[in-house]
Amino acid sequence: MTDRRGAGTSCGGQKPVNKILWQALTFFFLFATVSLLSLPQAAQAQSYTINSFEVEGNRRIETSTIIARSGIEPGQTVTAGQLNxxxxxxxxxxxxxxxxxxxxxxxxxxKVQEYPTINQISIEGNKRLKDELLLNAVSSQPRRVFTPQVAEADADMIAEIYLAQGRVAATVIPRIIRRSDNRVDLVFEISEGTTIEVERVSFVGNRAYSDRRLRRVLETKQANFLRTFLRGDTFIADRIEFDKQVIRDFYLSRGYVDFRVNSANVEFTRERDAFFLVMNVTEGQKFSFGKITTVSEIPGVDAAEYQAALKIKPGVTYSPSLVENSIARQERLGIRQGVDFLRVEPRVTRNARDLTLDVEFVLTKGPRIFVERIDIEGNTTTLDRVIRRQFDTVEGDPFNPREIRQAAERIRALGYFAVADVEPREGSTPSQVIVDVDVEEQPTGSLSLGGSYSISDGFGIAIGLSESNFLGRGQTVGVTISTAQDSEEYSLNFTEPYLLGRKLRFDLGLGLASTDSSFASYNTERVFFNPQLSYAIGELSSLRVRYAWENSEMKQQDNEANGAVIASEIDQGERTTSSLGVSYVYDSRLGGLNPNAGVLFEVGLDAAGLGGDNKFYKTSARGIAQTRVLSEEVVLRASLEMGAMHWTGNDFSRTLDRFVLGPNKFRGFEPAGLGPRDLSNGQDDAIGGNYYWVARLESDFPLGLPEELGLRGGVFYDFGNLYNIDDVNTSGANIVGADGSIRHVLGVAVLWETPFGPLRFNFSQALKKEDFDKEQNFDLTIQARF
Structure with missing residues (x-):
């Protein structure tokens, strides 16, 4: 019994456990069922069949246009994705x-809401730049639809214009003012900020040339106290890239073929009100030309003739421009000899041991390609022929890429065009090319106001009006009015650079002038007419043929007595000179083999007597040699100038016809302060001389001052003579210095490059002179244009 009760007790204890288990299972299944029911069901793909449309909110855009732009056709079944x-x-x-x-x-x-229409566009906050300049740069236009994207792009464009002016902090915000009829006024609010200057320009890695010398090459300049007038020190990002190229060209032209600009870093100063520009460069070694040879791969073409056409010699500093010049010389020789499609390929061999570059010019045949035509577009004023004459190539000639590039450079050098692009493209056949010339004209007229000062004429102003592309013909016409305390001149100038369609320059000058000088006891009046023809006879030489007609008169000054010579010349009254002259000029200062040295030589002869009252022969000559030394910091210059006049008339010559020296030829003396003089009648009149020569030795150099001041020092030594008064009416005169003597002058100078123009202060002392000479210890020359 006991056991059964125990067992019964055991069975009775399991009933609650099973009940709890069943309850838990039931709860779990209920929870799972509810959870599953609460999960989102898979979305059924919803579609719509569109049979009709209703368009709301449109005022300018037609309903049919909106429906068409939606891309949905009536009766089409579309999904939600297609609606999107x-x-x-x-x-x-x-x-x-x-x-x-x-x-x-x-x-x-x-349902749509249209963008409003722009009623007007205005600029606010601009002071440095005019509205017209900024409005021409924006794409938004009145009576067009306003879009925020275009307005933002216009704001960025205006900000770029300010950035190009060095105003890095300039901000531009486009805003709209709502008007009636769904119109808006678009306003660009500008905060110009201040220009950020370049406080310092420095170089790292340069050894051959100092920072001072390299800074003179760059377009970007250091800040200076004249920055109100000189904006070269304003930071402009695009200018940095240009500076990197010009500094590279500077070194390459001086034989540094491995030169490179490693970096050009621009950093803010600590005060964040200026920039430092630091250029890191690697100069490499300086190379010279080694062996210069020419070989021909064209049958029948003699390489020796083309070798003789070269001007460069071994030992000359290597320069890519000299190689290009040599190639052009040989190609021109090929054209003269009738060798079509001649190509000259330079092959350069490096000799690292002796730092030379051997250049072998290889004459080869290029592809047989002809110029089909030259198309010119964009010129509305300039005549086609003005552009075409810059090409040595015409339609039907063999195509020469080098000549096309040179023609493009000549077109840009005219100064008539803001943009001049010259590009060849394939013509109607693979063996032909079409040369496209696309230009954008710019204003070519100018009005200039200048100021000047000299010891001889005093202070003066000059007003000039000129047009360098007169009537689109490439001619220059100018009118100049120059007035000073002691002189006046009114002149008209005309230049035709291609007379009769040839490379023959014609210049014409005519005008009238008068002087009332305090350094002479007489006044002068003259009317002149001077035509001249010039043409090149060599790469560096030219010939000038001129005619000069002048009517001149010497007049007595008020309340001034005269010596016997001047009195007799005044009594001659008006006299006319009609002369024919010729000059030969050779100038290698810019186009020579050495970029740091060059010479100028000029000799001329004028013969008067082709009608008129005066008859004489007048010869003149001058030579100038210049070089740079000590890393091109110091300029050395030597010049010699001379002249001689032989009078052949039956009467007497005048002081106006003879040579009279002023400070521009011989420093240290007043205008007409040396040479023969007439002391009769208690006067001291300079009467000039028939012969003169002057030698000048000078140098200018840095003073060690900050370069931004633009100050340099100089020393000079002048010596020369003015003498001979044959054919002068000396009756009753008391002449001194007729035989002349050599004068010597030593001086120092301060040269100041200002935004207004160069100023030169000369301080001199005559080491040897005559007692009757008029010494001048200080001379200031100003020539400004503003």
């Missing part, structure tokens, strides 16, 4: 500010 695509197409059209698409049964309701 239609929404995006309408929004991307750029004419709607908001778009809403709502299907209502079989009708698609399109």
């Amino acid at each position: 695509d239609a929404f995006q197409r309408l929004l991307d059209s750029g004419v709607f500010e908001t778009v809403d698409l709502t299907p209502r049964g079989s009708t698609l309701v399109i």
